[in-house]
Amino acid sequence: MAKNLLEMRSIIKEFPGVRALDNVNLKVEEGEIHALVGENGAGKSTLMNVLSGIYPYGTYQGDVIYDGEVCKFSKINDSESKGIVIIHQELALVPYLTIGENMFLGNEQGKTSHIDWDKTYDLAAKYLKTVGLEESPRTQIKDIGVGKQQLVEIAKALTKNVRLLILDEPTASLNETDSRKLLDLLLQFKSKGMTCIIISHKLSEVSYVADKITIIRDGATIETLVKGVDDFHEERIIKGMVGRELVDRFPKRESHIGDVAMEVRDWCAEHPTYAGRMVCNHVSLNVRRGEIVGVSGLMGAGRTELAMSIFGRSYGTNIRGTLLLNGREVHLRSVTDAINHKLAYVTEDRKGNGLILSESIRQNTTLARMERISRHQILDKDLEIKYANEYKDILRTKCSGIEQNVGNLSGGNQQKILLSKWMFAEPDVLILDEPTRGIDVGAKYEIYCIMNDLVSQGKAVLMISSEMPELLGMCDRIYVMNEGSVVGELTHEQASQETIMACILKSSGNKGAMAV
Amino acid sequence: MTETKNKSAARTLSGFLKKNTMVIALVLVTLLFEILIMTVAHKPASQALLTPANISNLISQNSYVVILAVGMLLCILTGGNIDLSVGSIVALVGAVAGTLIVNMHMDIWLAMIICLLVGLAIGAWQAYWIAYIRIPPFIVTLAGMLLWRGLAQIILNGLTISGYPETYLNLFNSYVPGGSAGKGTILTVTLVIGIVLCAVYLAAQFMNRAKRKRNNYETQSAFMFWGKNAALCVLILALSLMLGNHKGLPTILILLAVIVLVYGYYTQNTVPGRHLYAMGGNEKAAKLSGINTNRTMFFAYTNMAFLSAVAALVVTARFNSAAPSAGNSYEMDAIGACFIGGASAYGGTGTVGGAVIGAVFMGVINNGMSILGIDANWQKVVKGLVLLAAVIFDVVSKRRAQPE
Numbered sequence: 001m002a003k004n005l006l007e008m009r010s011i012i013k014e015f016p017g018v019r020a021l022d023n024v025n026l027k028v029e030e031g032e033i034h035a036l037v038g039e040n041g042a043g044k045s046t047l048m049n050v051l052s053g054i055y056p057y058g059t060y061q062g063d064v065i066y067d068g069e070v071c072k073f074s075k076i077n078d079s080e081s082k083g084i085v086i087i088h089q090e091l092a093l094v095p096y097l098t099i100g101e102n103m104f105l106g107n108e109q110g111k112t113s114h115i116d117w118d119k120t121y122d123l124a125a126k127y128l129k130t131v132g133l134e135e136s137p138r139t140q141i142k143d144i145g146v147g148k149q150q151l152v153e154i155a156k157a158l159t160k161n162v163r164l165l166i167l168d169e170p171t172a173s174l175n176e177t178d179s180r181k182l183l184d185l186l187l188q189f190k191s192k193g194m195t196c197i198i199i200s201h202k203l204s205e206v207s208y209v210a211d212k213i214t215i216i217r218d219g220a221t222i223e224t225l226v227k228g229v230d231d232f233h234e235e236r237i238i239k240g241m242v243g244r245e246l247v248d249r250f251p252k253r254e255s256h257i258g259d260v261a262m263e264v265r266d267w268c269a270e271h272p273t274y275a276g277r278m279v280c281n282h283v284s285l286n287v288r289r290g291e292i293v294g295v296s297g298l299m300g301a302g303r304t305e306l307a308m309s310i311f312g313r314s315y316g317t318n319i320r321g322t323l324l325l326n327g328r329e330v331h332l333r334s335v336t337d338a339i340n341h342k343l344a345y346v347t348e349d350r351k352g353n354g355l356i357l358s359e360s361i362r363q364n365t366t367l368a369r370m371e372r373i374s375r376h377q378i379l380d381k382d383l384e385i386k387y388a389n390e391y392k393d394i395l396r397t398k399c400s401g402i403e404q405n406v407g408n409l410s411g412g413n414q415q416k417i418l419l420s421k422w423m424f425a426e427p428d429v430l431i432l433d434e435p436t437r438g439i440d441v442g443a444k445y446e447i448y449c450i451m452n453d454l455v456s457q458g459k460a461v462l463m464i465s466s467e468m469p470e471l472l473g474m475c476d477r478i479y480v481m482n483e484g485s486v487v488g489e490l491t492h493e494q495a496s497q498e499t500i501m502a503c504i505l506k507s508s509g510n511k512g513a514m515a516v
Numbered sequence: 517m518t519e520t521k522n523k524s525a526a527r528t529l530s531g532f533l534k535k536n537t538m539v540i541a542l543v544l545v546t547l548l549f550e551i552l553i554m555t556v557a558h559k560p561a562s563q564a565l566l567t568p569a570n571i572s573n574l575i576s577q578n579s580y581v582v583i584l585a586v587g588m589l590l591c592i593l594t595g596g597n598i599d600l601s602v603g604s605i606v607a608l609v610g611a612v613a614g615t616l617i618v619n620m621h622m623d624i625w626l627a628m629i630i631c632l633l634v635g636l637a638i639g640a641w642q643a644y645w646i647a648y649i650r651i652p653p654f655i656v657t658l659a660g661m662l663l664w665r666g667l668a669q670i671i672l673n674g675l676t677i678s679g680y681p682e683t684y685l686n687l688f689n690s691y692v693p694g695g696s697a698g699k700g701t702i703l704t705v706t707l708v709i710g711i712v713l714c715a716v717y718l719a720a721q722f723m724n725r726a727k728r729k730r731n732n733y734e735t736q737s738a739f740m741f742w743g744k745n746a747a748l749c750v751l752i753l754a755l756s757l758m759l760g761n762h763k764g765l766p767t768i769l770i771l772l773a774v775i776v777l778v779y780g781y782y783t784q785n786t787v788p789g790r791h792l793y794a795m796g797g798n799e800k801a802a803k804l805s806g807i808n809t810n811r812t813m814f815f816a817y818t819n820m821a822f823l824s825a826v827a828a829l830v831v832t833a834r835f836n837s838a839a840p841s842a843g844n845s846y847e848m849d850a851i852g853a854c855f856i857g858g859a860s861a862y863g864g865t866g867t868v869g870g871a872v873i874g875a876v877f878m879g880v881i882n883n884g885m886s887i888l889g890i891d892a893n894w895q896k897v898v899k900g901l902v903l904l905a906a907v908i909f910d911v912v913s914k915r916r917a918q919p920e
Contacts, residue, residue, distance in 0.1 A: 334808075336806040336808070338806070353798075353800045353801055354801050355798065356794055356802070356864070357797070358797045358798075358860075359794070363793070367790075367801075367807075368805040370790065377786050377787045377788060378785060378786055379786060379787060379789075382727065382728065382733060385733055385734075386731070401734070
């Protein structure tokens with residue numbers, strides 16, 4: 001049996017008013033991939049911050065034993081010098097610097113007074129080769145995609161002689177191909193003896209890559225599952241995470257499908273900065289009342305672009321095509337137009353494009369349709385409070401009250417606020433873009449229930465998602481998009497992961513590079 | 517039981533302190549100056565800070581800062597944007613006013629309307645570039661700072677225009693009731709005004725509270741409600757007593773009250789006001805919620821120049837002159853007042869009340885140091901340090917308030 005590279009014993013970390021970590025024990029053997037799973041707010045990130053010295057020694061109780069000795073890190077540099085490197089969910093790369101410059105940021109080659117650029121780029125190229133990234137180290141970060149940026153982060157970690165690599169949600173913004181590539185890279189590093197801790201919500205990936213899975217719930221370690229000994233199925237892991245068995249991950253619904261609520265014909269849109277590049281290419285689709293229709297596709301298939309160009313031309317230029325709402329042709333020139341025609345677009349980027357984090361739940365709830373709480377442009381604040389409470393109760397948002405700032409809520413609750421904001425606008429058609437991204441299993445289930453409620457009221461829902469199981473579990477019909485076009489339409493019965501991927505592969509003639 | 521009660525009381529208290537740090541700081545600074553003036557400078561109480569004459573003086577001295585700070589707040593709310601052209605607009609509009617009123621003997625009301633329109637035109641010009649072409653406000657208003665100052669100097673030909681008609685000066689510099697009233701009448705009138713104001717204010721507060729209770733909405737605790745209202749009423753009455761013992765209610769104070777109330781209402785209770793906060797909080801989200809952020813931005817900057825024109829009229833009347841150097845560094849006073857008053861340098865937070873308190877804070881420091889006889893250059897040093905300290909304090913206390 002290999003020795004333990006890392007042992008965290010009875011870690012307790014308290015913030016004013018909350019105990020974020022309550023007696024956490026974690027053992028990581030040398031040369032294994034160890035997954036940490038748990039619902040949002042369970043304490044995974046806090047634990048990793050304790051390990052890497054972001055929370056310095058003395059601010060927590062318990063011992064961190066690394067490589068046989070008790071660690072007393074007071075800053076990140078201390079842990080990095082021992083070969084512990086953490087890659088955060090939000091990548092920390094500077095967009096206008098080159099790959100090479102980023103890799104050696106804070107660790108510049110040469111002398112303080114003179115950077116040796118030849119050495120820098122030579123080393124950078126070597127490490128890029130190790131991670132299998134075929135880019136010149138002189139390329140600027142802003143010119144490469146998120147998947148490649150993630151590889152640059154890993155290459156950067158390698159330059160620091162990493163022994164223990166910690167990845168926080170490394171695949172959250174990657175598509176399936178890139179995710180698989182990344183996971184295989186980790187397996188390759190493992191065979192060379194590197195130790196790895198991976199935090200992830202994507203349980204299929206966890207069971208694929210991990211040797212052991214430690215489950216954290218409410219700040220405490222619940223159990224550690226070992227590959228080959230314990231059951232590694234998703235249902236088993238979820239049971240540990242939520243403390244009960246989720247019989248159905250998708251709530252049942254009886255479909256009562258009505259007339260066509262929204263129809264798009266021959267919809268075309270071009271990229272806003274690169275004129276002539278078609279992001280939507282003659283797309284036609286429709287959604288009926290009482291129906292949830294899914295839009296599947298890889299990252300960059302043009303799904304978000306399609307949704308936003310329909311939603312009052314909020315994306316793209318040179319938009320052409322016909323949009324019919326309830327059978328009548330409409331021209332939506334602005335977001336206000338779209339909202340007035342009872343259309344809603346719930347963004348995939350709730351922090352960046354959806355919510356005002358510095359403002360209260362009350363103000364966020366009413367933002368998209370202040371006509372409902374005002375008369376002659378004067379706000380009726382009492383009415384606003386009433387509505388905000390109403391929607392808080394309908395969606396069962398967990399918060400201290402409607403005056404709480406949205407920025408202090410967990411991801412799942414923020415998503416509920418975003419939904420309540422658009423439900424408050426009283427739309428007939430809702431376009432939900434990645435409605436469950438980055439939120440935990442329990443909250444996902446609640447969001448699905450809300451979607452079912454919406455369609456049972458006769459509303460139409462168009463759901464864009466990168467998670468195929470969720471599309472398969474929730475949708476009456478699924479459109480498959482690739483490279484700006486619709487390349488397939490599948491009924492609930494026809495749809496499966498295989499048929500969806502088949503549509504994509506057939507259309508792009510991708511030489512079958514993607515194994516599903 | 518008692519322990520939890522104490523805890524929640526402590527939390528209410530610390531919440532109260534956090535919300536009102538600048539008010540408390542203002543009170544402390546005022547008291548500090550009062551003590552310093554009497555002990556260190558050995559001046560009699562009649563020459564200290566809190567005397568009827570000095571309070572009246574403080575108001576007219578700082579009126580322009582309050583007006584400009586209110587306008588600046590709207591700009592800052594849109595996303596931490598500032599307007600550097602304010603002082604130059606004051607000079608240009610002042611020059612226009614001088615030319616029209618003194619040189620051309622135009623009717624003062626017509627002249628004032630023209631001045632305000634000039635302000636609006638200047639504002640629309642700058643706001644167009646900022647809001648619709650999206651040139652950074654810093655650049656546009658820096659250009660404006662040179663442009664309007666230059667035009668003012670061209671109009672004035674480098675000279676100062678003075679000798680405004682009495683009717684014009686009286687509009688801004690007189691008192692209610694008029695100068696001919698006796699001492700007793702003045703005191704009675706101001707006190708009556710103060711009492712009526714208190715009564716109207718209290719009545720409104722009570723009705724609002726009753727309505728909220730009836731609808732079962734969250735209300736402030738009775739202690740907080742009474743404490744806040746009592747403090748405010750005492751302040752109003754004390755102020756009217758002070759002013760009553762001097763020459764009466766300055767007309768400029770009425771103008772200030774109207775501006776503060778209108779803009780306070782605008783930012784807190786209207787839809788376009790809410791748009792300002794939404795835009796400053798997250799412009800992309802605001803846009804995707806159907807808010808025309810360009811229009812919001814356009815309004816904020818047009819309005820800033822409009823209020824600069826108002827300030828120009830006030831300042832020309834106060835100094836009885838239009839000078840090429842008028843309004844120098846006024847923009848800095850306004851920006852400083854907003855930040856001392858708790859506006860966020862990134863936009864999205866801040867209140868009109870806060871900006872007013874910030875302006876008064878700066879005024880008290882200026883005034884207190886002048887009475888103490890501190891050298892003007894040292895006054896600048898102190899003001900700079902106070903501005904920095906206020907913002908540091910604000911940022912640090914907010915950071916403490918919400919751990920991750």
